[in-house]
Amino acid sequence: MKSHDKTSLLIHGGHVIDPAARIDAPMDILLKDGRVAEVAAPRKIKGADSRFDARGLIVAPGFIDLHVHLREPGQQHKETIATGTAAAATGGFTSVCTMPNTAPVVDSVEWVTWLRQSERGAVVSVFPIAAATRASKGAVLTDFAALQTAGAVAVTDDGKPILDDRVMREALILGGELNFPVVQHAEDTRMTADCSMHAGARSFRLGLRGMTAAAEASIVERDVQLAMQIPNARLHVAHVSTADALKALRRGKRNKSRITFEVTPHHFTLSDEDMRDYDSNYKMNPPLRSPADREAILAALADGTVDAIATDHAPHAHHEKEMEFERAAFGIAGLETALALAITRLHVGKRVPMGRIVELFTSGPVRCFDLRGRGSLVRGSFADVTIFDPKRKWTFDASKSLSKSKNTPFDGWQLTGKVMATIVGGKIVYTA
Amino acid sequence: MNAARGSLLGIEHLEAAEIMKILKLARRMNPDRPRPLLKGRRVVLLFYEASTRTRSSFEIAAKALGAHTVLIQASGSSIEKGESLLDTGYTLRAVGADAIVIRHPNAGAPQVMAQHLDVPVINAGDGLHEHPSQALLDAYTILRNKKSFKGLQVCIVGDIFHSRVARSACHLLSKFGVKVILCGPPELVPDIATTIAPGVRVTRHIEDALRGTDVVMLLRVQKERLAGMKIDLPEYIARYQMTPARLKTAKKDSIVMHPGPIIRGLELTSEVADGAQSRILAEVQNGVPTRMAILARAMGRMR
Numbered sequence: 001m002k003s004h005d006k007t008s009l010l011i012h013g014g015h016v017i018d019p020a021a022r023i024d025a026p027m028d029i030l031l032k033d034g035r036v037a038e039v040a041a042p043r044k045i046k047g048a049d050s051r052f053d054a055r056g057l058i059v060a061p062g063f064i065d066l067h068v069h070l071r072e073p074g075q076q077h078k079e080t081i082a083t084g085t086a087a088a089a090t091g092g093f094t095s096v097c098t099m100p101n102t103a104p105v106v107d108s109v110e111w112v113t114w115l116r117q118s119e120r121g122a123v124v125s126v127f128p129i130a131a132a133t134r135a136s137k138g139a140v141l142t143d144f145a146a147l148q149t150a151g152a153v154a155v156t157d158d159g160k161p162i163l164d165d166r167v168m169r170e171a172l173i174l175g176g177e178l179n180f181p182v183v184q185h186a187e188d189t190r191m192t193a194d195c196s197m198h199a200g201a202r203s204f205r206l207g208l209r210g211m212t213a214a215a216e217a218s219i220v221e222r223d224v225q226l227a228m229q230i231p232n233a234r235l236h237v238a239h240v241s242t243a244d245a246l247k248a249l250r251r252g253k254r255n256k257s258r259i260t261f262e263v264t265p266h267h268f269t270l271s272d273e274d275m276r277d278y279d280s281n282y283k284m285n286p287p288l289r290s291p292a293d294r295e296a297i298l299a300a301l302a303d304g305t306v307d308a309i310a311t312d313h314a315p316h317a318h319h320e321k322e323m324e325f326e327r328a329a330f331g332i333a334g335l336e337t338a339l340a341l342a343i344t345r346l347h348v349g350k351r352v353p354m355g356r357i358v359e360l361f362t363s364g365p366v367r368c369f370d371l372r373g374r375g376s377l378v379r380g381s382f383a384d385v386t387i388f389d390p391k392r393k394w395t396f397d398a399s400k401s402l403s404k405s406k407n408t409p410f411d412g413w414q415l416t417g418k419v420m421a422t423i424v425g426g427k428i429v430y431t432a
Numbered sequence: 433m434n435a436a437r438g439s440l441l442g443i444e445h446l447e448a449a450e451i452m453k454i455l456k457l458a459r460r461m462n463p464d465r466p467r468p469l470l471k472g473r474r475v476v477l478l479f480y481e482a483s484t485r486t487r488s489s490f491e492i493a494a495k496a497l498g499a500h501t502v503l504i505q506a507s508g509s510s511i512e513k514g515e516s517l518l519d520t521g522y523t524l525r526a527v528g529a530d531a532i533v534i535r536h537p538n539a540g541a542p543q544v545m546a547q548h549l550d551v552p553v554i555n556a557g558d559g560l561h562e563h564p565s566q567a568l569l570d571a572y573t574i575l576r577n578k579k580s581f582k583g584l585q586v587c588i589v590g591d592i593f594h595s596r597v598a599r600s601a602c603h604l605l606s607k608f609g610v611k612v613i614l615c616g617p618p619e620l621v622p623d624i625a626t627t628i629a630p631g632v633r634v635t636r637h638i639e640d641a642l643r644g645t646d647v648v649m650l651l652r653v654q655k656e657r658l659a660g661m662k663i664d665l666p667e668y669i670a671r672y673q674m675t676p677a678r679l680k681t682a683k684k685d686s687i688v689m690h691p692g693p694i695i696r697g698l699e700l701t702s703e704v705a706d707g708a709q710s711r712i713l714a715e716v717q718n719g720v721p722t723r724m725a726i727l728a729r730a731m732g733r734m735r
């Protein structure tokens with residue numbers, strides 16, 4: 001914590017990976033007045049108020065998480081903006097997009113404004129995603145233009161789908177006119193009542209009702225179809241988890257429609273076969289899918305189809321998780337393990353180049369939502385930087401997490417790749 | 433899984449030798465000659481779902497062993513006021529429960545409770561998951577009628593998907609090399625059911641299920657469950673109801689079993705229910721010594 005009041009910071013000796021600027025080389029970076037002032041060959045930049053020694057480390061644009069549940073307003077017993085963004089900083093995220101399925105639902109300009117106020121105590125940048133329909137009831141669209149002007153970066157009814165064909169079409173038309181992404185939680189809830197995991201051999205054996213892959217894929221197929229018909233529509237599909245949904249998305253992308261999507265670390269790391277019996281730390285929505293689905297996601301991450309890795313960080317209090325599996329809340333924490341899981345599973349496990357992994361956390365997310373000035377380190381960008389050690393092995397201890405909630409299946413996991421420093425607006429907000 | 437010794441959460445994770453030990457112990461139990469093996473012990477019967485036969489069977493078994501029983505039902509208790517499963521468990525432990533017999537509508541609830549308590553937990557049926565005491569009493573019943581499990585073929589007809597009895601039976605029979613044939617329409621007997629254990633297969637045709645079968649297990653089919661399915665009640669009856677004529681396809685010395693409650697005229701006719709091959713009432717009787725063995729084992733009184 002050396003440089004909080006100083007105005008310029010030199011990050012030297014590191015290896016810069018900035019996919020948007022096509023940089024993958026040893027470089028020094030000077031941050032000044034909250035912006036990137038200079039990117040140059042090693043030892044070329046002179047004179048800085050303070051220095052960060054990044055030898056042996058990768059220096060990347062600040063990571064962006066498109067899908068985080070910060071639980072404010074109204075659910076502070078699960079998480080607050082302060083605790084959630086502290087966990088985000090630990091995980092290397094300098095920007096997080098927060099979901100509107102709170103109490104009340106963020107469906108108004110007032111709540112979007114409230115989320116962005118400095119009193120919330122955010123450690124990293126928070127970008128609200130507003131509800132797509134009033135109270136996320138799926139019937140009447142919210143005022144997209146006003147929400148966008150107030151600072152929302154997208155709309156969604158996440159936690160629930162926009163199910164009605166007509167409403168989804170209207171949302172994509174209006175979003176298209178405003179250049180505003182509509183984020184779909186793709187689940188045909190008419191097919192998933194009382195379900196608590198993926199439908200397969202495991203759910204049959206455990207006596208748990210299963211969500212079929214078709215319940216996700218059918219909504220994605222419909223939405224891709226709509227997006228291909230509506231000029232300028234911007235469809236973003238959240239937490240894609242099935243091979244069939246990927247097929248539909250590939251078709252939409254080939255058609256040059258403005259379709260983007262994210263996948264989560266848990267869906268590319270685990271399958272339903274990895275679940276410990278009735279351990280609700282393996283319960284999330286969409287659920288852990290079959291090993292074949294997971295392999296399809298890994299392939300799509302490697303071949304460039306996936307736009308972004310997003311955590312779907314979904315903290316819940318102990319008493320909301322430790323109970324009958326079918327009654328426990330859906331969701332797991334994810335901010336602090338995302339990069340390490342990506343490096344461990346994708347880079348070490350599947351030889352995905354480090355540049356591609358950085359892309360999935362930086363320029364990829366920026367392709368999905370308009371986060372101008374972020375996702376790259378070109379001169380003039382926001383001074384958001386994530387510095388990590390790609391080789392460092394460490395063990396995740398959930399009890400030490402900065403999130404209010406500890407609901408994760410990755411407690412005690414040995415991982416490769418550790419965030420060493422997170423810099424937001426030129427200020428170091430986290431060091432390992 | 434760190435459940436207290438003596439817990440019985442399901443058949444899946446029991447070894448065949450352990451199952452045989454319980455069945456042998458059950459043979460030595462006689463409810464008409466009580467043995468005070470559990471004198472002074474407290475057995476709590478925690479029922480989140482209504483149950484007549486399983487509850488009374490456990491209650492009689494516990495009493496025959498000299499234990500006190502306390503019955504707690506969801507309605508009219510603190511559970512109704514919103515107390516959590518675990519808090520209920522902690523409370524029962526604090527008042528001195530030595531074992532908890534639990535029936536719960538959610539799969540895995542007994543396991544969650546067992547992981548947090550240091551007293552044995554006995555699963556008396558959890559959601560769609562398992563009903564291990566039923567599988568054990570059925571095994572006991574089969575062994576009273578057949579010399580051993582060797583070479584046996586068992587068919588289970590009815591709503592397999594919604595049946596914890598079927599899941600426990602598949603696990604148990606498979607561990608002894610029994611050929612298990614599941615029979616019913618795809619909505620009630622999904623193909624994925626064959627993955628539950630080795631030696632389990634699925635057929636849609638009742639004759640195929642019955643041919644060469646030693647034990648015919650019938651399951652209840654609830655009318656509500658057929659709602660919205662391709663098959664309706666008359667068609668189910670036409671294709672799958674056990675009639676004396678159909679039963680002739682099975683082996684001559686085959687027996688008919690049903691965990692109850694039976695619905696005459698639906699999954700079976702009265703002639704079959706009351707016929708010479710029926711062991712439906714014997715199952716109920718065998719439930720008591722089997723559950724005596726389960727309770728004795730739970731509290732370390734295996735011999």
Ligand SMILES: [Zn+2]
Nearest residue numbers: 158159185238
């Ligand atoms: Zn969602």
